[in-house]
Amino acid sequence: MGRYVLKLDELGLEIAQIAFPAALAFTADPIASLVDTAFIGQIGPVELAAVGVSIALFNQVSRIAIFPLVSVTTSFVAEEDAIGRVSPEEEDSESLETGSTVNSENKELIPQNYSAEGPCKAKSPVSSFGIDKIENERRCIPSASSALVIGxxxxxxxxxxxxxGAKPLxxxxxxxxxxxxxxxxxxxxxxRSLGAPAVLxxxxxxxxxRGFKDTKTPLYATVAGDVTNIILDPIFMFVFGLGVRGAAIAHVLSQYLISVILLWRLMKQVDLLPPSIKHLRLGQFLRNGLLLLMRVVAVTFCVTLSASLAARQxxxxxxxxxVCLQVWLATSLLADGLAVAGQAILASAFAKKDYEKATATATRVLQLGLLLGLMLAAVLGLGLRFGARLFTSDADVLHMISxxxxxxxxxxxxNALAFVFDGVNFGASDFAYSAYSMESLCSLIIPCLFLLSSSHKFIGIWVALTIYMSLRxxxxxxxxxxxxxxxxxxxxL
Structure with a gap:
């Protein structure tokens, strides 16, 4: 099947239409952070290092909440939307029970007595007045409301x-x-923490x-916010003389702009006020979210520990x-576009019990992930040696970057394979395995980080991170x- 990796058949086009905008949206924020880093690097190495620690801390704390919330939301919404689009003749009495997962180890995402029309049925008086068209335009997706409340x-x-807790942290x-x-x-x-509600x-x-397989809307909103951030950075930092404070203020304003744009678009597509609290299904959200929370805490601790060990040097x-970490994450997140495409398509396929499409999707996105990783390796291997001077002119820092x-x-x-595998397994609602396997891996990596950073300093940290991604x-x-x-x-099969 390797020769079909770039084939633009129906599946290939569906993956591309989801993955490409998603990848651009994923990389937009790290690129904005790189611009922040470049501007701050002009102030001095101390400020560059200080903001580096703050960004690492903020991002890792954010991931503890963001990763479970976004991943569960995508799967829930994709399944609810897929089931809602299946005609009554195509449904059977077990479709909702087995659609969420074919693994008895995992709790179902959508409960057995749930119907995609369930919450909407409570709005039948509205339909009786002849407003069926409006109901069709504004989808009834309870998970959307749940995501906003929890976020x-x-x-x-x-x-x-x-x-x-800024100082002790x-x-x-x-x-x-x-x-x-x-x-x-x-x-x-x-x-920057003032922008946390907008970020979530x-x-x-x-x-x-993403659950709707619409990654263009988030892309447009993210680009609008990040362009605003880039424009405001030099104004606040240098024109107003606010330095690092100006960089933080610009970033916060951009995040609130992104939230306003997304909310405006979402309100046009989804009814965000379900008939009752029970339709929010917060219980299912929290159960699966807690599994992913276990996973992301382990991941976050490993990355945060590596930054802490670097700061102590x-x-x-x-x-x-x-600088290395921001570039590493920004380019690796391109693979997350494929992960999102895999998750959304697989969640829909599993909900419909279309295992042939599930197999083809998993195979294709993994092949594309490997190809993308090889291309990124070549580009960074050649380009970063010349691009490092964009971030700092300090000779010692440049030597360490090299x-x-x-x-x-x-x-x-x-990295690309690890990220894509995550999306594939989330699409299969395999949250329990993802959580427990990551806990086990990080229990091995943590002592490895301490040992290698102590014996080989800066190089040791990166060796440990390489082992960590390989195990993932x-x-x-x-x-x-x-x-x-x-x-x-x-x-x-």
Missing amino acids: AILGLIQATFLIS LNFMGVGSDSPMLGPAQQYLTL LSLAMQGVF GSTSMAAFQ IGIPFVAGTQPI ALAGFWRIGTGTGPWNFLRN
């Missing part, structure tokens, strides 16, 4: 947590009370649109690590390759 609550909690990250990085780091983190809400809404090491380039470039194929990819391959869990139907 708003988590955003407020995150903002409160980061603002009130930065101390934990290796920025001591006597460090010159503490002042600018605390200023940036406190101001916007990403929850992106999860809804000094501002030069941290500044170089920040040491990290082989790892940043060489791990791209591994291997875990995804094992699940599908052995035909276990939701993939047990593969044994009969």
